[in-house]
Amino acid sequence: MSLIVQKFGGSSVRDAQRVMNVARRVTKTYAKGNSVVVVVSAQGDTTDDLIEKAREINPKANKREMDVLLSSGEQISIALLAMAIEGLGYPAKSLTGWQAGFVTDSSHGNSRIRRVETERIENELDKGNIVIVAGFQGLNRYDDITTLGRGGSDTSAVAIAAACRADLCQIFTDVEGVYTADPRLVPEARKLAEISYDEMLELATLGAQVLHNRSVEMAKKYNVPLEVLSSLVEKPGTVIKEVAKMEKMLIKGVARDNHVTRISLIGLEDVPGIAFRIFSALAARKINIDIILQSVGRDNTKDISFTVSDSQREDAVAVVEELKQTLRAKNIACDGVTKLSVVGAGMESNPGVAAMMFEALSEAGVNIQMIATSEIKISVLIDREESDRALRAVHSAFVAG
Amino acid sequence: MSLIVQKFGGSSVRDAQRVMNVARRVTKTYAKGNSVVVVVSAQGDTTDDLIEKAREINPKANKREMDVLLSSGEQISIALLAMAIEGLGYPAKSLTGWQAGFVTDSSHGNSRIRRVETERIENELDKGNIVIVAGFQGLNRYDDITTLGRGGSDTSAVAIAAACRADLCQIFTDVEGVYTADPRLVPEARKLAEISYDEMLELATLGAQVLHNRSVEMAKKYNVPLEVLSSLVEKPGTVIKEVAKMEKMLIKGVARDNHVTRISLIGLEDVPGIAFRIFSALAARKINIDIILQSVGRDNTKDISFTVSDSQREDAVAVVEELKQTLRAKNIACDGVTKLSVVGAGMESNPGVAAMMFEALSEAGVNIQMIATSEIKISVLIDREESDRALRAVHSAFVAG
Numbered sequence: 033m034s035l036i037v038q039k040f041g042g043s044s045v046r047d048a049q050r051v052m053n054v055a056r057r058v059t060k061t062y063a064k065g066n067s068v069v070v071v072v073s074a075q076g077d078t079t080d081d082l083i084e085k086a087r088e089i090n091p092k093a094n095k096r097e098m099d100v101l102l103s104s105g106e107q108i109s110i111a112l113l114a115m116a117i118e119g120l121g122y123p124a125k126s127l128t129g130w131q132a133g134f135v136t137d138s139s140h141g142n143s144r145i146r147r148v149e150t151e152r153i154e155n156e157l158d159k160g161n162i163v164i165v166a167g168f169q170g171l172n173r174y175d176d177i178t179t180l181g182r183g184g185s186d187t188s189a190v191a192i193a194a195a196c197r198a199d200l201c202q203i204f205t206d207v208e209g210v211y212t213a214d215p216r217l218v219p220e221a222r223k224l225a226e227i228s229y230d231e232m233l234e235l236a237t238l239g240a241q242v243l244h245n246r247s248v249e250m251a252k253k254y255n256v257p258l259e260v261l262s263s264l265v266e267k268p269g270t271v272i273k274e275v276a277k278m279e280k281m282l283i284k285g286v287a288r289d290n291h292v293t294r295i296s297l298i299g300l301e302d303v304p305g306i307a308f309r310i311f312s313a314l315a316a317r318k319i320n321i322d323i324i325l326q327s328v329g330r331d332n333t334k335d336i337s338f339t340v341s342d343s344q345r346e347d348a349v350a351v352v353e354e355l356k357q358t359l360r361a362k363n364i365a366c367d368g369v370t371k372l373s374v375v376g377a378g379m380e381s382n383p384g385v386a387a388m389m390f391e392a393l394s395e396a397g398v399n400i401q402m403i404a405t406s407e408i409k410i411s412v413l414i415d416r417e418e419s420d421r422a423l424r425a426v427h428s429a430f431v432a433g
Numbered sequence: 434m435s436l437i438v439q440k441f442g443g444s445s446v447r448d449a450q451r452v453m454n455v456a457r458r459v460t461k462t463y464a465k466g467n468s469v470v471v472v473v474s475a476q477g478d479t480t481d482d483l484i485e486k487a488r489e490i491n492p493k494a495n496k497r498e499m500d501v502l503l504s505s506g507e508q509i510s511i512a513l514l515a516m517a518i519e520g521l522g523y524p525a526k527s528l529t530g531w532q533a534g535f536v537t538d539s540s541h542g543n544s545r546i547r548r549v550e551t552e553r554i555e556n557e558l559d560k561g562n563i564v565i566v567a568g569f570q571g572l573n574r575y576d577d578i579t580t581l582g583r584g585g586s587d588t589s590a591v592a593i594a595a596a597c598r599a600d601l602c603q604i605f606t607d608v609e610g611v612y613t614a615d616p617r618l619v620p621e622a623r624k625l626a627e628i629s630y631d632e633m634l635e636l637a638t639l640g641a642q643v644l645h646n647r648s649v650e651m652a653k654k655y656n657v658p659l660e661v662l663s664s665l666v667e668k669p670g671t672v673i674k675e676v677a678k679m680e681k682m683l684i685k686g687v688a689r690d691n692h693v694t695r696i697s698l699i700g701l702e703d704v705p706g707i708a709f710r711i712f713s714a715l716a717a718r719k720i721n722i723d724i725i726l727q728s729v730g731r732d733n734t735k736d737i738s739f740t741v742s743d744s745q746r747e748d749a750v751a752v753v754e755e756l757k758q759t760l761r762a763k764n765i766a767c768d769g770v771t772k773l774s775v776v777g778a779g780m781e782s783n784p785g786v787a788a789m790m791f792e793a794l795s796e797a798g799v800n801i802q803m804i805a806t807s808e809i810k811i812s813v814l815i816d817r818e819e820s821d822r823a824l825r826a827v828h829s830a831f832v833a834g
Contacts, residue, residue, distance in 0.1 A: 090516040104505035112490050118495055
């Protein structure tokens with residue numbers, strides 16, 4: 033008998049029929065003799081509807097009250113799912129975030145989980161109940177309701193799995209697992225049977241929207257085996273764990289991110305301390321920098337380019353414009369680009385990977401603007417208009433080939 | 434500076450505009466230098482919508498889970514009202530039932546409040562906050578969410594007023610106060626400035642749907658001054674307190690209840706113990722009996738009649754049918770009737786009241802089927818079809834006259 037944590041997102045419980053589907057799925061696992069904790073999100077559009085209600089009343093609503101408001105969404109889901117499971121003849125008990133022992137910090141709307149006090153969950157499991165927990169929410173030390181922000185429900189599920197030492201944490205989604213590339217763009221993309229935490233983290237960062245990084249980071253930290261699988265089709269998904277089984281293929285996946293802005297300061301004086309001044313000013317405004325490239329310019333000057341996500345474009349440009357005069361930059365350029373990446377452990381010991389990637393892009397006639405590498409990934413910046421073609425070319429070179 | 438508890442029902446907060454109205458009303462009281470605790474119900478049809486969601490999934494949903502589900506409705510209201518108040522520039526903090534310290538017993542769906550642990554409410558008041566509390570809900574000793582059942586939010590407000598020793602508990606409703614009769618039926622009905630707890634209890638029991646009995650009983654027990662007033666019109670309402678100011682008028686109001694069923698067992702043997710057997714069997718099924726009448730029948734038999742609310746009609750008839758044979762009743766009759774009552778303290782020392790009532794009914798040609806009296810009320814059962822005419826006749830004899 034194993035302890036399994038199963039997480040279902042908002043679209044999986046959006047109406048009565050979907051809730052019944054989830055109930056059948058959960059009870060099947062329970063009927064095999066497993067203990068089951070289920071984490072659910074708010075139904076379908078509930079969260080958006082609640083946000084709209086708040087906006088009508090106060091567009092600048094206080095975050096504490098937003099958390100009180102939004103956490104009601106999961107409270108509805110847990111009750112309905114418990115009723116559905118009981119309707120199938122199985123014992124169930126719903127727990128809100130605070131009942132389930134989620135203690136968080138006080139950053140309303142974006143709280144981090146400090147710990148899960150598992151006594152109540154374990155008591156209910158000991159009584160033979162299927163335990164249904166509201167994802168995305170907790171309680172801070174002042175007994176105020178908090179929410180976890182983006183990716184919160186996945187993180188709730190992993191946190192319970194870690195705290196209760198579950199054997200497996202299953203994340204049910206709209207897709208059947210983790211693919212070598214987005215199957216909507218690359219028809220020949222393959223589903224992976226296994227992938228390591230680090231590879232998954234790189235893929236998530238690079239724009240594969242399967243799992244939020246926070247949940248994968250936590251799973252890695254506490255060594256919780258994760259499985260990503262479909263809530264609609266009953267098939268094995270992709271298992272994410274410390275050391276994934278060696279597959280023939282070195283490259284685990286190809287990902288792209290179309291929301292990247294490249295900002296370049298051109299013609300900077302070639303004196304020490306320039307990079308420090310630029311990036312400390314950006315850090316002070318909480319702007320996350322991804323790739324940085326410094327190149328030698330003409331006439332004893334240099335150019336510095338870096339990328340940010342499109343959502344921070346305006347803030348980053350403002351910082352750079354302020355610095356332009358002091359740094360005596362000749363020019364500032366700003367472009368929306370695509371980041372295309374290949375991810376796979378062991379890449380560093382295979383120098384051929386980069387060459388293969390560049391060759392595939394060259395054959396497809398795609399120009400590479402910038403290159404960045406880590407131990408398990410190679411990323412290039414390319415023109416957004418060429419991104420579909422580039423994705424297919426690189427995927428076919430590494431995965432389908 | 435006073436501490437005032439204000440309660441607003443579901444229709445008072447049914448949309449953004451109504452929520453803003455409530456916020457303006459509340460902040461006006463606060464701006465005069467009062468400490469304010471506001472109790473709110475779920476918005477408009479929210480509770481019905483949630484019940485429908487549950488019914489789709491499991492028509493026999495467990496009551497514990499219904500409480501988890503339904504309590505989300507008030508959680509939405511408190512957050513929205515707090516946002517509205519903050520939008521007007523005043524400090525507010527919302528508290529769910531469990532945050533506000535409501536400890537109840539474990540009768541899910543119909544819990545009784547055991548106590549209110551007021552520490553959190555008082556801390557927030559001390560910080561100068563307008564405190565918004567979710568009505569209708571609490572927590573039992575197992576840390577499970579409970580709801581208070583019918584009249585729950587009024588009772589929540591009175592319980593806070595009692596526990597925090599508030600100076601006044603204002604219940605905002607759709608009507609402007611307590612009237613001498615239902616103003617929709619009797620145009621000349623007058624609003625009362627004051628009424629005693631006992632008189633209010635009789636009126637509530639008799640079908641004047643202004644306040645639920647539970648809340649009036651609690652207000653009487655803890656001597657909390659209540660005021661019933663309109664949420665839409667800014668006018669003084671009716672104050673309910675221990676000893677109401679003597680008004681000229683002896684009779685405080687005329688009330689009617691159209692949901693009364695009279696059940697008669699006809700031709701019972703005239704032996705001891707018959708009444709005991711009937712009413713203990715009814716009590717065992719938790720059927721509430723209102724009026725009981727025993728009369729001498731023909732041929733050494735007797736008849737016993739009693740009234741129940743229409744909602745318990747089927748259950749009561751079933752009990753009586755079971756007993757029919759054992760008791761050798763010749764016949765069982767069951768009719769829907771109207772109970773018409775006049776209420777007023779001091780009635781017992783004025784024997785003329787009953788006579789005046791009977792005279793008014795007689796002049797209006799209304800036949801009286803049964804009569805029951807208490808210290809402060811006289812009730813008669815009449816034909817439902819004559820109830821409008823009877824109500825107006827009695828009201829004009831006592832109040833308008």
